[in-house]
Amino acid sequence: MRTDDFDYPLPDELIAQAPAEPRDSCRLLVLHREDGSVEHRRFTDVLDYLEPGDLLVANRTRVMPARLVGRKRGTGGVCETLLLKRREDVDALGGVWECLVNPGKRLRQPGTVIEYRAGGLHAPESAPVVLTGEIVDFVEGSKGGRLVRFSPAGEKDDGSPRTLDEAIHAAGHVPLPPYITQYEGDPEKYQTVYAMSEEHSAAAPTAGLHFTPELIERIREKGVGWATVELEVGIDTFRLVTEDDPTQHVMHTERYHVPQEVVDAVHATKAAGHRVIAVGTTSVRSLESAWEESATPSEPPVAARRFEGAAGRGDIVARENAATNLYLMPGSDFHVVDAMITNFHVPRSTLMMLVSAFATRDQIMDAYHAAIEERYRFLSFGDAMLIE
Incomplete structure (x- = not known):
């Protein structure tokens, strides 16, 4: 076979x-x-x-809205993050996910922080940062795989703090398969x-x-x-x-x-x-x-x-x-x-x-x-x- x-x-x-x-x-x-x-x-x-x-x-x-597009803190470089698997420590305040990041070569250093704005992919520069992700480590045996620690950022319109789930929804998009390129x-x-x-x-x-x-x-x-x-x-x-x-x-x-x-x-x-x-x-x-x-x-x-x-x-x-x-x-x-x-x-x-x-x-x-x-x-x- x-x-x-x-x-x-x-x-x-x-x-x-x-x-x-x-x-x-x-x-x-x-x-x-x-x-x-x-x-x-x-x-x-x-x-x-x-x-x-x-x-x-x-x-x-x-x-889930697992596709996140953000910018690298400090340089402003655009990067894409795909949420793959949550670790056991994920709660409303944040936690670590296994992710696929692109471009992987620019997101190798632990401590690198990515900022994600409300509206995600098409967010204007004036949109608030609602989520941050810090590169923690590599995922062994995975090309482009990273462990990323996510934390919600800022407050909602009513002044209460965002949960991690709310932040991901504000910044993320439902990912479509790579072979679906025309659906809007x-x-x-x-x-x-x-x-x-x-x-x-x-x-x-x-x-x-x-x-x-x-x-x-x-x-x-x-x-x-x-x-x-x-x-x-x-x-x-x-x-x-x-x-x-x-x-x-x-x-x-x-x-x-x-x-x-x-x-x-x-x-x-x-x-x-x-x-x-x-x-x-x-x-x-x-x-x-x-x-x-x-x-x-x-x-x-x-x-x-x-x-x-x-x-x-x-x-x-x-x-x-x-x-x-x-x-x-x-x-x-x-x-x-x-x-x-x-x-x-x-x-x-x-x-x-x-x-x-x-x-x-x-x-x-x-x-x-x-x-x-x-x-x-x-x-x-x-x-x-x-x-x-």
């Missing part, structure tokens, strides 16, 4: 630069793993493939309609962007369950595999949460002989990360359906503020997920390997080539795929 096996020619004009409007009007390619056949539908037709008793599991994370619309279109209020992610769980409140209600009316997990999507989700041998790639770590009520819903769904359908690869990784080979199987056993053929026995267990670097590639076992809704992914990415593990590499490549021929829209704002 080589990384080249997961490459394909993606025409630039097929990279979607704006979301479908309405959200659920996008196209849907259905891939049947049993025989490799595909169907071309609309996303609202996903109802035709859901049965009463099935369970949809989505990632409810919200994208509503940033809420890059959030799912069911996202939680707290903001933890640097990127959206984009398979969920296709759902509307009305479609979710119709899904529930059909007797299909709806549950949510949380995985904090990091910017490394866009990183390509550069190693020739994909097994040598080091997978990034993300925080995730699978509540007990989701575990209970999975148990009930499996026991009744129905399917667990993940909305997006982040939901897949959350559910599969919550599987424990050594766990005592539930009664009735979770292995009621697809688990019969899985390697080893175990169970899905609740996780709270856990970490995962689960890397799913051809040869990996799927213990929980029976079907998935996903977007079309970047060539040579770990997500291409994940979907190729769930179906087969040949089935995925055939489906992608069919999508290109049919002029589907690709990547984060693009069309959807149901793999069942």
Whole structure:
């Protein structure tokens, strides 16, 4: 197996630069793993493939305004900071984040301070400084990675001090993927309609962007369950595999949460002989990360359906503020997920390997080539795929 096996020619004009409007009007390619056949539908037709008793599991994370553009104190040089991961000491008064800074060569010295103004990217010089960031250290093994200590600055209009969260919101912008270069619309279109209020992610769980409140209600009316997990999507989700041998790639770590009520819903769904359908690869990784080979199987056993053929026995267990670097590639076992809704992914990415593990590499490549021929829209704002 080589990384080249997961490459394909993606025409630039097929990279979607704006979301479908309405959200659920996008196209849907259905891939049947049993025989490799595909169907071309609309996303609202996903109802035709859901049965009463099935369970949809989505990632409810919200994208934070993680892109900060400021100026280096003393020189006035412009620099960009992307918030990646908060450290444990972050509170309302400040704290340290793992960040990606640009230009990295100018932001190497610990003690260097960056000032961020209200309005962020387009802020005039007269705008007040609302946030400062001090370079603390390098992030080991990360090009451009820095530990930055952030502190809110100044007061709000009512005279009260800003919290760190308020300062980040005043200065920051929701970051779009690097391949979306033309979108200037509503940033809420890059959030799912069911996202939680707290903001933890640097990127959206984009398979969920296709759902509307009305479609979710119709899904529930059909007797299909709806549950949510949380995985904090990091910017490394866009990183390509550069190693020739994909097994040598080091997978990034993300925080995730699978509540007990989701575990209970999975148990009930499996026991009744129905399917667990993940909305997006982040939901897949959350559910599969919550599987424990050594766990005592539930009664009735979770292995009621697809688990019969899985390697080893175990169970899905609740996780709270856990970490995962689960890397799913051809040869990996799927213990929980029976079907998935996903977007079309970047060539040579770990997500291409994940979907190729769930179906087969040949089935995925055939489906992608069919999508290109049919002029589907690709990547984060693009069309959807149901793999069942």
